[in-house]
Amino acid sequence: MTSSHRRARRPGLALALLALALQGCFLWPQPRGTEEHPTVVAFDIEGARAVPARELRTHLATQESGRRWLLVPQPQPFDVDAFANDKKRIARYYQARGYYHARVTSADVVPDGPGRVRIRIRIEEGPPVHVTRLDVDGLDEAPEARARLKLPLKVGDVFTEAAYDAARAAIQDALTSTGWARAEVAQAAQVDPGLDEAHVRYTVKAGPRYRFGSVFVSGAAAIPRARIREEAELAVKPGQVFDATELPKAQARIFDLGVFGGVRVSPSLQAADEQKKTVPVVVAVREAPFRTIRAGPGFAFQATRWEADAIAGWQHRNWLGGLRKLSLDARVGYAWLPNLITETKQGPVALFTADFTQPGIASRYVDLNLRAEVERGLEQAYDFWAERVRLGTPFKLGRLVTFVPSVNLELYELGGIVSQETSLPGGQTSQVLQLATCPGQDPSLCLLSYFEQRLAFDFRDDPLNTTKGLYLSLTVQEGFSVKGNGASYLRLLPEARAFVSLPLGLVLAGRGRIGLLSSGSEVPIVARFTSGGPNLMRGYYTRQLSPVYGFCTKQPCPPNGTDYLPVGGAGLIDGSVELRFPISGELGGATFLDFGDVRFKAADALNVANLQYAVGAGIRYKTVFGPLRLDLAARLPGPDGQPGVEVMKLCSASGCDSTTPSTRSQLVPTGALHRGTILSFHLSIGEAF
DSSP: OOOHHHHHHHHHHHHHHHHHHHTTTTTTOOOOOOOOEEEEEEEEESSSSSSOOOHHHHHHSSOOOOETTTTTEOOBBBOHHHHHHHHHHHHHHHHTTTOOOOOOEEEEEEOOOOOOEEEEEEOOOOOOOOEEEEESSSSSGOOHHHHHOOOOOOTSSBBOOHHHHHHHHHHHHHTTTTHHHHHHHHEEEEEEETEEEEEEEEEEOOOOOOOEEEEEEESSSSSOHHHHHHTTTTSSSSSBOOOOOOOHHHHHHHTSSSOOEHHHHHHGGGGGBTTTTTTEEEEEEEESSEEEEEEEEEEETTTTEEEEEEEEEEETTTTSSTOOOOEEEEEEEEEEEESSSOOOOOEEEEEEOOOOOOOOEEETEEEEEEEEEEEEEEEESSSEEEEEEEEEEEEEOOOSSEEEEEEEEEEEEEEEOOOEEEEEEEOOOOEEEOOOSSSSSTTTTTEEEEEEEEEEEOOOHHHHHSSSSEEEEEEEEEEEEEEEEEEEEEEEEEEEEEEEGGGGGGGGEEEEEEEEESSSSOOOGGGBBBSSSSSTTTSSSSSSSOEEEEESSSSOOOTTOEEEEOOOOEEEEEEEEEEEEEEEETEEEEEEEEEEEEESHHHHTTOGGGOOEEEEEEEEEEOTOOOOOEEEEEEEOBBTSSSOOEEEEEETBBBBBBOOOOOOOEEEEEEEEEEEOSEEEEEESSOOO
């Protein structure tokens, strides 16, 4: 056999090995059980239509053997007594969902070699029971509650115990949220399986209508009780009609003060004033330690950067009293660009941060926040020292709404700026052009000064492990110059995220952003848009979806000797659609489609024909800090082949064809594209969005 024939067979052999591996032939096999308790290698349920077989199986004691991390076997033993009870559980589970005729017609335990069995259950569901009559008696005494009531059960519905109980809870909630704090609701149902009918009745005893009384605080020591009472009364105002839904809101407001380990807000019905018809509210708190110290290592590995850091932080949540918060954080490390093995640039990096918040600076709804940073940074195009100051006034508009206006000053002292020697037209002497990272009088100093307003609406059920909800935000920046430094510009960045919970633990998530930057002059690189990275367009690494400046450090430039530096753009569109699903225990997975584009000119980014797409998949492991996530993404080719990012060149500030020598430069599109690698790996903590 020739070598060419051997090479031709290798792909087929590889596919065969992969198929065997996917079937588990190269994984640890499931261990065999004993004759009395064999291992369950398969568990099939047939005939389940009204109730998904997967859902039904999770409520049974008998389980099919699985694998942890898709590799390590987790054998499940078969128990005769547990299996007999499981057949009763199936009938009871169906009955709770309105199928009173459901029964197990057969339950087979088939040997599958020594110490192993396969189980097959066949179910006959039968017709469901429907609600043919539904009465609510006594609600006429509480017309406000009747107007608010929306029953989750109605005539014609399949009679399920969940909806039956939920309807009682809905009536109770409608009463207690409109003043009837002592209301009682009794429920009864007559089910006739012979006729497949159910008659449902709820009986209401509304009692007297109450208002909120005084607020009492217990458990407070260092925090003034008046401050806690003030926060609670924003939700449970004395004299207002009693509304039980306001109690958890008051509890959340007090917990958000950040100094309590536990908070409970509850009505004291025993102490109700029956003459005034008021119910006092008791706020019980448990103060947490005010000081927090943290320290540890940090590592970052990306295609364009490796970094190792030491991290430390200190926070006081009641500094000098009055719920003032002070945080001090430090990160010191070393960075290699693009990596430790083939580094072209390396050096120390550091970030020191101080953050102070004074609550209630103007009123109880407005705080004062002062943040200062000093950073030593290392980028491909330059290295820098940066000093940043932000003065903000966060408005407390509720837990769902955030509005933070601020004024920001950032000063960058630049070094190692990329420059390029070019010849003037007509064969004149050459000139050295330096990459203009920031407009201003001194090319080594960059001042970024701007006003910023951040508005966000957060309707998610959980910011870390979101399964449903909506998140909307808008960030607006207005840049201004100070004594000839800085730039006047307008920067808009709206974003939307949506999450939908699906059956079987699936979550469909989507997000989208549009960024526009308008300016009559050159804008600093740090204010321009970039995309790419584990939380944005995953077809690119961090900040790599951006117009790039292509330059060569050696002349003549050798093949593949061009370096590309992201310089940002004035227009941005990016987004994602992601399907998240459980795998086993805390392990989950996701498949996604990302899209995005960043252009040097804002108008070009609005052309959806320029969008680039990437598909990928990943795994997640849930931790207390959020999901530990590994994603693999691949960019898709477009109609004209593999897409890329704009390549820019340096020209004199007076023009590319100017014969006037100048040290000032401008970036000009070359019309070429830089494509880079099409595969990207991302390891991070937290979902992408």
